[in-house]
Amino acid sequence: xxxxxxxxxxxxxxxxxxxxxxxxxxxxxxxxxxxxxxxxxxxxxxxxxxxxxxxxxxxxxxxxxxxxxxxxxxxxxxxxxxxxxxxxxxxxxxxxxxxxxxxxxxxxxxxxxxxxxxxxxxxxxxxxxxxxxxxxxxxxxxxxxxxxxxxxxxxxxxxxxxxxxxxxxxxxxxxxxxxxxxxxxxxxxxxxxxxxxxxxxxxxxxxxxxxxxxxxxxxxxxxxxxxxxxxxxxxxxxxxxxxxxxxxxxxxxxxxxxxxxxxxxxxxxxxxxxxxxxxxxxxxxxxxxxxxxxxxxxxxxxxxxxxxxxxxxxxxxxxxxxxxxxxxxxxxxxxxxxxxxxxxxxxxxxxxxxxxxxxxx
Amino acid sequence: xxxxxxxxxxxxxxxxxxxxxxxxxxxxxxxxxxxxxxxxxxxxxxxxxxxxxxxxxxxxxxxxxxxxxxxxxxxxxxxxxxxxxxxxxxxxxxxxxxxxxxxxxxxxxxxxxxxxxxxxxxxxxxxxxxxxxxxxxxxxxxxxxxxxxxxxxxxxxxxxxxxxxxxxxxxxxxxxxxxxxxxxxxxxxxxxxxxxxxxxxxxxxxxxxxxxxxxxxxxxxxxxxxxxxxxxxxxxxxxxxxxxxxxxxxxxxxxxxxxxxxxxxxxxxxxxxxxxxxxxxxxxxxxxxxxxxxxxxxxxxxxxxxxxxxxxxxxxxxxxxxxxxxxxxxxxxxxxxxxxxxxxxxxxxxxxxxxxxxxxx
Numbered sequence: 001x002x003x004x005x006x007x008x009x010x011x012x013x014x015x016x017x018x019x020x021x022x023x024x025x026x027x028x029x030x031x032x033x034x035x036x037x038x039x040x041x042x043x044x045x046x047x048x049x050x051x052x053x054x055x056x057x058x059x060x061x062x063x064x065x066x067x068x069x070x071x072x073x074x075x076x077x078x079x080x081x082x083x084x085x086x087x088x089x090x091x092x093x094x095x096x097x098x099x100x101x102x103x104x105x106x107x108x109x110x111x112x113x114x115x116x117x118x119x120x121x122x123x124x125x126x127x128x129x130x131x132x133x134x135x136x137x138x139x140x141x142x143x144x145x146x147x148x149x150x151x152x153x154x155x156x157x158x159x160x161x162x163x164x165x166x167x168x169x170x171x172x173x174x175x176x177x178x179x180x181x182x183x184x185x186x187x188x189x190x191x192x193x194x195x196x197x198x199x200x201x202x203x204x205x206x207x208x209x210x211x212x213x214x215x216x217x218x219x220x221x222x223x224x225x226x227x228x229x230x231x232x233x234x235x236x237x238x239x240x241x242x243x244x245x246x247x248x249x250x251x252x253x254x255x256x257x258x259x260x261x262x263x264x265x266x267x268x269x270x271x272x273x274x275x276x277x278x279x280x281x282x283x284x285x286x287x288x289x290x291x292x293x294x295x296x297x298x299x300x301x302x303x304x305x306x307x308x309x310x311x312x313x314x315x316x317x318x319x320x321x322x323x324x325x326x327x328x329x330x331x332x333x334x335x336x337x338x339x340x341x342x343x344x345x346x347x348x349x350x351x352x353x354x355x356x357x358x359x360x361x
Numbered sequence: 362x363x364x365x366x367x368x369x370x371x372x373x374x375x376x377x378x379x380x381x382x383x384x385x386x387x388x389x390x391x392x393x394x395x396x397x398x399x400x401x402x403x404x405x406x407x408x409x410x411x412x413x414x415x416x417x418x419x420x421x422x423x424x425x426x427x428x429x430x431x432x433x434x435x436x437x438x439x440x441x442x443x444x445x446x447x448x449x450x451x452x453x454x455x456x457x458x459x460x461x462x463x464x465x466x467x468x469x470x471x472x473x474x475x476x477x478x479x480x481x482x483x484x485x486x487x488x489x490x491x492x493x494x495x496x497x498x499x500x501x502x503x504x505x506x507x508x509x510x511x512x513x514x515x516x517x518x519x520x521x522x523x524x525x526x527x528x529x530x531x532x533x534x535x536x537x538x539x540x541x542x543x544x545x546x547x548x549x550x551x552x553x554x555x556x557x558x559x560x561x562x563x564x565x566x567x568x569x570x571x572x573x574x575x576x577x578x579x580x581x582x583x584x585x586x587x588x589x590x591x592x593x594x595x596x597x598x599x600x601x602x603x604x605x606x607x608x609x610x611x612x613x614x615x616x617x618x619x620x621x622x623x624x625x626x627x628x629x630x631x632x633x634x635x636x637x638x639x640x641x642x643x644x645x646x647x648x649x650x651x652x653x654x655x656x657x658x659x660x661x662x663x664x665x666x667x668x669x670x671x672x673x674x675x676x677x678x679x680x681x682x683x684x685x686x687x688x689x690x691x692x693x694x695x696x697x698x699x700x701x702x703x704x705x706x707x708x709x710x711x712x713x714x715x716x717x718x719x720x721x722x
Contacts, residue, residue, distance in 0.1 A: 068492055
């Protein structure tokens, strides 16, 4: 076995990934729906194999928005509801069996925004959260408290306890002007159909990683980027000062799963986000955007991933394209059609991590 | 006609009560449900007679409570919903066709209180109010804004823009101790079944009447106390520094309607409130509790009313009992069985005011 320049599972961890108890700790950086579904698959895999792996999810909170005085954290809630069994299977977001009485009443008062689908069940979550925040609890503590009900089976930590909001710079009505709108307005109201010129994470300069984030990354046996939006989900988490550096210096291998299959996002409108930052909508371009932590010959590099999974059907060519990039790429089925298929994706990510860690499967 | 020592309608007002346009201005001090129903009857009377009378309601906000971070004003809302056609006819409080999804969800989070029946439609009102208050609007301005939707046909002003809350002193668990609980907890959770030792209007020392309150009282042609709770509704309004004095010096006659018929409150649990302050549950005792503004021979006195309506069936004897009190008492049917019956009560109040004002009917 040749010496591996990248960190290995075995050289730092109390448990290698092939330990029958599984990896001791897997840390994920995740956005909302895509992240939630991947984690559900990973959780199923861990259960199926009887592992005692601890799963920690660092969740994007750049999508957070204050509406009607309520602090709404869409990605935290999507993950919490999905893993807690409360998500609407049909819509993919929000609660199963949701009603919209309050929203309609607010509309009768002439109070908007109307484009934000604030459900009644969902609203209870925001009420509890907002009241706890007002009482002085940090968002990370509030998230733990909400999870006591939902029992997601993973530890969820917001990327930061500080208030951050992704704003989108779009062209103004007058030619040559620009304006910034909240990400949710761009995403939901405009359905990302208005060209984004830039994404600005308002508040990020002074934001600090939430308690536990850096520690989880440092002590992970495996770090995974699920097929979440690389710009406004994982990109936002990496923009919190300290997190990107922690990923770069982490001992664990970092494996990402492409959110792009062929030339389209698996879900959501990641293409509109990628084009705003000048990145092509392709599995290869997203991998290059993340970048390798080490060059193919083991030198330190600027990126954040070691391994990359692309879709076997649509993107098998990416394996060769990325051959000398320092990013070990594997082509596997990447459609999260159901929980078993998603569990297989998670297994592939772990297999790749084992390879990266130099441990035979 | 003998000279009247009490102020008359004709000596100050641009419009006497017998003017075919009706009294120019009627000001009411009101609590929630009872007040709302009486005002609905008065409004019907004014409409039926084609008067252009301006109706101003000064509303108790001692019942106000902050729950789940939301500022709830039960009396303001009861009046607004009743006059705006949104009240639940069956329950008498809250909204017609109400649902309780948010409350049940909060319960699933283990978040109380469970005893407060917070409906989804109702919650939208509280969200709008709380957000406007947080933005710096005073409660009186918020109330106006909410009324733009409900069009109650009256001007509603909270007694004060300052935060006041009626707390109830009850016996503590250990003998000889006492504790204070919020009025709503005593009223709703305990259904006023725990003996109240005292009512304390927290915040009243520094509270000021809301803009328009003193002016409305000073310029009224008639002031009416509907059959609201004399302790925790009208009593609370009178406890806001300046309001009691304004009523005492108002030029308009002040006519009250007994909330007690026989030995029981028409509605609600006024008896439990009266006994806490040492007042018998009777139409006579409540009149004496309010007290006459002038003695029977025209001397200034400490009270706040000039006229009093008691129920003809149950309390006709009160007329004689109060004969020398300085309170002109009339016995008329006082059950607010429907809007026409209530309009008749309002007409009787106006008739008595005309008498008090020295103008022949």
